[in-house]
Amino acid sequence: MFSKACEYGIRAVLFITVHSLQNKRTRLKEIAKEIEAPEAFMAKVLQKLVKHNILLSSTGPKGGFYIEPEKIKSTKLIQIVRAIDGDKIFVGCALGLPKCDENHPCPVHDNFKEIRDSLTEMLSTMDVGEMATNVDKEIAFLKY
Amino acid sequence: MFSKACEYGIRAVLFITVHSLQNKRTRLKEIAKEIEAPEAFMAKVLQKLVKHNILLSSTGPKGGFYIEPEKIKSTKLIQIVRAIDGDKIFVGCALGLPKCDENHPCPVHDNFKEIRDSLTEMLSTMDVGEMATNVDKEIAFLKY
DNA sequence: TTTGATTCCGATAAATTTGTCCTTAATTTG
DNA sequence: CAAATTAAGGACAAATTTATCGGAATCAAA
Numbered sequence: 264m265f266s267k268a269c270e271y272g273i274r275a276v277l278f279i280t281v282h283s284l285q286n287k288r289t290r291l292k293e294i295a296k297e298i299e300a301p302e303a304f305m306a307k308v309l310q311k312l313v314k315h316n317i318l319l320s321s322t323g324p325k326g327g328f329y330i331e332p333e334k335i336k337s338t339k340l341i342q343i344v345r346a347i348d349g350d351k352i353f354v355g356c357a358l359g360l361p362k363c364d365e366n367h368p369c370p371v372h373d374n375f376k377e378i379r380d381s382l383t384e385m386l387s388t389m390d391v392g393e394m395a396t397n398v399d400k401e402i403a404f405l406k407y
Numbered sequence: 408m409f410s411k412a413c414e415y416g417i418r419a420v421l422f423i424t425v426h427s428l429q430n431k432r433t434r435l436k437e438i439a440k441e442i443e444a445p446e447a448f449m450a451k452v453l454q455k456l457v458k459h460n461i462l463l464s465s466t467g468p469k470g471g472f473y474i475e476p477e478k479i480k481s482t483k484l485i486q487i488v489r490a491i492d493g494d495k496i497f498v499g500c501a502l503g504l505p506k507c508d509e510n511h512p513c514p515v516h517d518n519f520k521e522i523r524d525s526l527t528e529m530l531s532t533m534d535v536g537e538m539a540t541n542v543d544k545e546i547a548f549l550k551y
Numbered sequence: 552t553t554t555g556a557t558t559c560c561g562a563t564a565a566a567t568t569t570g571t572c573c574t575t576a577a578t579t580t581g
Numbered sequence: 582c583a584a585a586t587t588a589a590g591g592a593c594a595a596a597t598t599t600a601t602c603g604g605a606a607t608c609a610a611a
Binding site: 434435436450451453454457464465466467468469470471472 | 555556557558559560
């Protein structure tokens with residue numbers, strides 16, 4: 264469903280958000296360890312999230328990654344997915360047809376539209392703040 | 408969502424089924440052309456479908472691929488997906504956690520379970536016969 | 552029984568995704 | 582200012598997926 268980069272990215276953002284809620288920055292090393300992702304690969308993913316203005320970063324001692332407080336509630340899962348995987352899961356035909364729409368549908372068009380719509384709806388609704396809070400309360404988890 | 412191999416595979420099975428409904432076999436060359444898939448790659452996918460007993464094949468002149476009449480109604484989309492992509496889209500955590508279940512859920516567990524369940528339900532329901540009939544009636548299409 | 556048509560299958564190549572390494576730039580602290 | 586710490590970023594490597602090639606096996610028909 265999501266690429267590995269995206270899986271890492273979502274988990275990382277949530278981990279960082281938990282710390283940002285306490286005004287703390289999170290260093291790459293911590294993140295990679297928690298997420299169990301290769302450090303250098305995690306770094307690339309985080310860079311992409313910074314470029315897309317989902318995260319902020321600062322170098323030097325006391326540096327690290329963080330998210331602006333006012334973005335914690337407004338950042339939706341779909342933004343993270345778009346930043347890393349693009350919109351390939353949101354657009355395009357399930358069977359790979361170059362042209363597939365209402366008027367010229369592939370054999371699974373309607374059925375998939377329904378599923379994709381509910382996926383999009385879901386990702387557009389879920390915000391980083393609520394999810395991170397669940398992680399903080401140990402209602403949900405970021406590692407096994 | 409599906410791999411390219413799987414997209415080709417689903418479309419190919421439907422194309423073959425349309426012909427099988429008229430007791431005709433379909434040659435690789437025709438299939439690849441219709442599906443707009445590289446011939447050699449299409450061949451690999453078809454071989455896999457034959458190994459999984461979804462399709463039958465015969466060599467020589469008048470040979471080609473076909474599906475047994477009694478399987479046309481009973482073959483579900485999910486079997487094709489499983490044969491080619493395995494069950495990775497049906498099992499495992501959306502965020503890649505090695506352990507993720509009701510008792511130890513990732514932050515998107517419940518939301519994704521819902522979507523995945525409806526995807527599974529859909530794929531288990533849709534049969535090759537009905538879809539191929541729609542293609543034959545030009546209610547649905549296999550190429551742009 | 553020979554020939555041509557077709558699938559089967561192993562080897563390889565190209566493209567993409569995932570993962571690694573190393574140097575540079577920026578920042579904090581002493 | 583110097584040293585230590587951290588992210589940025591380019592170049593490369595490994596793994597996976599997608600695609601290509603060539604010959605072997607099988608079959609139909611003349």
